[in-house]
Amino acid sequence: MKIIGLIIAVLTGALLIYGTVDFPGWADPASPASTHLSPHFIEKTMEETSVPNIVTAVLADYRSYDTMFETTVIFSGGVVCFILLRIFRRKEPEDRLYRHVLTGATIRVKEGGKIPPDSDDFERIDTLWTPHDLIIKTVCRLLIPFIQLFGLYVIAHGHHSPGGGFQGGVILGASIMLLAISQDLRTAVQRMREKVDALLSPTGVFIYAGTGALCLLLGLNFMDYSALASVLYVDPVTARSHGILIVEIGVGVAVMATIIWIYNNLSSAGKYDEGL
Amino acid sequence: MQMLVAKYNYWIYITLMMIGLYAMIAKNNLVKKIVGMSIFQTAIILFYVSIGAKRGATIPIIEHGHGEGHGAGTHMVHAVDYINPLPHVLMLTAIVVAVATLGVALALAIRVYNRYNTLEEDEILAQIREK
Amino acid sequence: METITSIKPLLAVLASLLVVPILVTSTRVPNVREAWTFVAATVKFLIVLSMVPTVLKGTEIVYTVAEVIPGLAIKFRVDTFGMLFALVSSSLWIVTSAYSIGYMRGLKEHSQTRYFCYFAICLSATVGVAFSANLLTLYLFYEMLSLATYPLVVHHQDPEARKSGRKYLLYILGTSIAFVLPAMLISYNLAGTLEFAKQGFLAGTASKPLIVVLLILLVFGFAKVAIMPFHSWLPAAMVAPTPVSALLHAVAVVKVGAFSILRMITGVFGTNLLLDLHLGTLVCYAAAFTVIVASLIALTQDELKRRLAFSTIGQLSYIILGIALLSPKGMIGGMTHIAMHAFGKITLFFCAGAIAVATGKKYISQMVGIGKRMPVTMIAFFIGSLSVIGLPPCGGFISKWYLVLGTLEADQMLMLFVLLGSSLLNAAYFLPIVYKAFFCTPEESMFENKVQEAPPWCVVPLVLTALLSIVLFFYPQPFLELARMAVEGLLGG
């Protein structure tokens, strides 16, 4: 297999390199890629969508249809992970570990053993991930709100600076994951219930696709945000700009929820009790 | 030689891709294959992004004051000043696809591990053959 | 030639097809089921019969069902030759239905509904083949027949029957897919049509080697005619219940093969083309070889039905031989032989079945002295033998007479000797059976006194067909006339 793999890789590589012979040079301003479509995008974006960040404009308007499906891709990734891994009939692990908060002592409860009363004195900890670190916990707890705030900023400011729904959504998702890593999965799931993930994820995509469908209902083509002008009481170009913002929010919501959803399922292998 | 210098970037990406491809075909461990897959996809992303490069141009975000007022004309935007935005857009999409694929691949690997208690392909095949 | 459009050919095909659901629903009431079979058979026969006057006037009846491929339709055309074949098969269906009832109930066979259903489908397909206007339609019904016969062959469901069924499908379906289908497409590609024409549609479109290839593909592709080396399915198929062997493997199925080859020679290649290229002889030799070898093998068979099967193989090749002579008399002989052999051979099979029902015996060596116990059956058997051998006063004589004339007309002395020699062989494998049945000494007789004739449902049909064989000697006009008109039409008067 190794030799076959090597041969295939070398052959494919040779073919690809052979193809590059006729490429225009790297970063050549006269290459077809830079002269065919991109000048239009660069020069007309402001005029047509009034969004200074051309990438955002192309992403969420000119090629918004692509982007809608890209959101759908991540959504379906989430659903696939869920359907493959999620185990509803939960089996409690045989051993459970509890930590006495005041002393830091760890107690192991065998199967069938008496479970400590639900109080602030004892907290349940993962069997595999037991270290307890006050510094990490505290720092993370302090950091998370700022991370989330930054995530919101990235979503909202995508029109003017690098950023947008994906980036912001991922940052928001990462904040919850950080919680899961620094505390444990149960804490993170308590903050963001499974059902919330599962509902926000399609909702985000729905905001996106629904905006497009709204344009369709308003009489123009699917995803033609200028149709929103009549609803938003602005001129068509500004309507495009607003439309982009709406779908970016949708993307952000979808990506955040889905990333968390995927993480929860993967890290706990679908059991939602313990995990990284 | 001229040609080599002008296109070395593509060659590097192609080499990277082939490393990934080789790992996908030749590695025995299912997770290593997934790693190979990620390398492959990332190399393609690099490949695309490099298409967008343009000598003497900056990121495709129009500075304030340029082109405002719907092309009033005082500060025209020139295409040569900004790099090509399209490959970036495409690769944002491709990244997301790669993430989703990675997630699904890992989920499948977990299922496989639960079933066979190993991720080495030959051991799994041996178990299947035993039955 | 005049043509009129009429839906009758389609109705004739559908008559037996539409009765199938009724048969299925009346599984629990055998009498009703059989009554419906009769109704369908009669209706079918009447529809076919009602077209006879038109056809005799020289008019063709045309009906297009659907254009399935641009320029190529599922289409019926009733001409004299097709009419001849349809008449034979639809009339014999009525007789066989009656016989089937006696046979199936006599032996208490299982799955009788299935049996009658597939029988009806087979008849639809047979008439469909007879009325096909182009090669595509013919192929369609040919395949339908192949598939509908399969459950009948495997009726007994035991390993032997299933083995035979497999063999049957392999030969029949295999040759039609591997030979006929490509030949059909190549012809279509050459000529742009598949419509049967008076002098064929291939003339002037292809080189000689290609024509030879096509001829071989098409002649051997219709393996139902059992030209050697594609014959061994027929003896194997004898595991089927006897009425199936009688109607299908002596009349419908095998003659569909012969009919198809006649259509190929006349409608696809055209006699002139074959004469010009001297290709008739090629087919002649293949047929002659089969005639002789099959007769020789028949001599060695002890199981009655297998002997009949090999006899059928030989007789089918008579038909091919007659047509391949490409002379008017020979062609008339070949076409008439379809009818004459049908009546003779079906009688023989009915007799074999009647013996099986009455005594359970299958082997010729066990039939010594049977004539004393079952005189009616054995006399019918004798008449059938005479017809197949080709002796007066039986119908078989007429067709063989024309075949012999044909060899003279075509100046094929070798073929003449083949025909005569094979007639002698026919006599050699049939007459001893009759002799031993009647004229053996009592101590050799193998039968108890209690053995009686088979039930009337069995005996009446076989007497009927035996009588018809004789009647056809004196009044061969319907078939002879149709054949003559067909040949005149083909050879341009």
Added chain:
Amino acid sequence: MSEQYPALLVVVPLLSALVICVAGWVNKRLCFPIAVAALGVAAYSCIGLLLRVLDEGVIVYKLGGWDPPMGIAYYVDHLNGLVLSVVSVVALLNLIASKKSIDQEFPDKIGPFYTLYVLMVTGLLGIVVTGDAFNLYVLLEIAALTGYGLLAMGEDRAPLAALNYLYMGTIGACFYLLGVGYLYIVTGSLNMVDIAKILPSLYQSKAVLGAFIILMVGVWLKMAFFPLHAWLPNAYTYAPSAASSLIAPLVTKVMIYVMIRFILTVFTPEFAFNILAVSDSIVWLAVIAIVMGAILALAERNLKKMLTYIVIAEVGYMVGGAWLGNRAGMTGAILHIVNDALMTLCVFLVAGNIVYKLKGYAFDDLKGLYRKMPFTMTAFTVGVLSMIGVPPTCGFFSKWYLILGAIRAEHWFFMGALLFSSLVNAVLFFRIIEIAFFEPFTDHHAHGHDHQPEPIDEAPLSMVVPLWIVAAALVIVGIYTSDIVTKIIQFAIPEGIL
């Protein structure tokens, strides 16, 4: 509303998939009706669109109102109109037929299952309708990801098979993406029609050649063209019935469509058939694919796995037909997309019914099935006849065109391979029919030895009725071949191909 059909056929299933996902958490019983309604609307739009195309010719739909090549546009012509209709109708029928088996196999994950199902159909429809090369990649990945999920839900070995499929599928999609990238570098465009306009001046470019090869290999990987087929048999065999009867008829066919689309629209027949001298070798590959598929199928003693090898052989039919480079062959390939989708659906639905009732699909499980499940098996017989290519079922007619194409191209081995595969199909299926028809039924779980007459234990009506519709369609489509060819396919093939 009819001018919005192109958008509706993708958007309605997409939005419904989201609604189903939510409904799965609220009330599981809502999922099925929503899915049926969504696919019903999609099928209605697809057929309406096809009818419009028949009237008006190519329909261009600009998404977002942007002119191509700036924005993404749909180009709906006769080819994708036809394939769209087939995909949507097959998906709808299979959905209805599979309800019971979905309820049986995944009682607690109905919502996500339907979500994935509808998303997958969205992806497939999107692939067919789009006119943008990159957009096609994204939709390809949607169809692929949901497909991995659906396939992996099956028994025992399914996750491993799906994981292997994922590796191969990802390589395929990446190759496709690379090919598009190569084209983008030299043309600067992603719109298929726009690329086709720019390409003629670049026919000699090595980059275009590289793009072509890498693209084709990617697409072949996805359609399991021999020798890139290794992932397919296991993935389809161990999959749940509902998934295998959706994916087996559609995914390979849609990929064939993509291949034909790239030959006809993007690279143009001129480049593919005349400038590149590869048609002959590809047809040879197809010959090997057909023969190997047939031989491998012969070796199987398991209904579903046997069917998967037949799928591989059928892929060879279509690839070969498309690459014969003449009109008849191309017609055959396109017609076979339609016919094979229906045939494969028919036999896989039968397999689904059998699994539903018997929980097994090895040959030994099939004994006496004709008596036990007469309706299912009758439909099976029709499907089988179509697979063998017996007129008047539709399988015969596509084979007709394929063979005709082979004759016109004088590629006798391709003709031989087609005939060989028909014969092998006959052997394969009559082996099954013999077992199912003539062997007595044996119940593995039977208690006691009382020999009561076997009760007829047919699959529920909701499974049998769609199956019969499909079986009837096999014959009806066969009879209307002429109309399909003269009214639709004829216009789908550029006039340059003779």
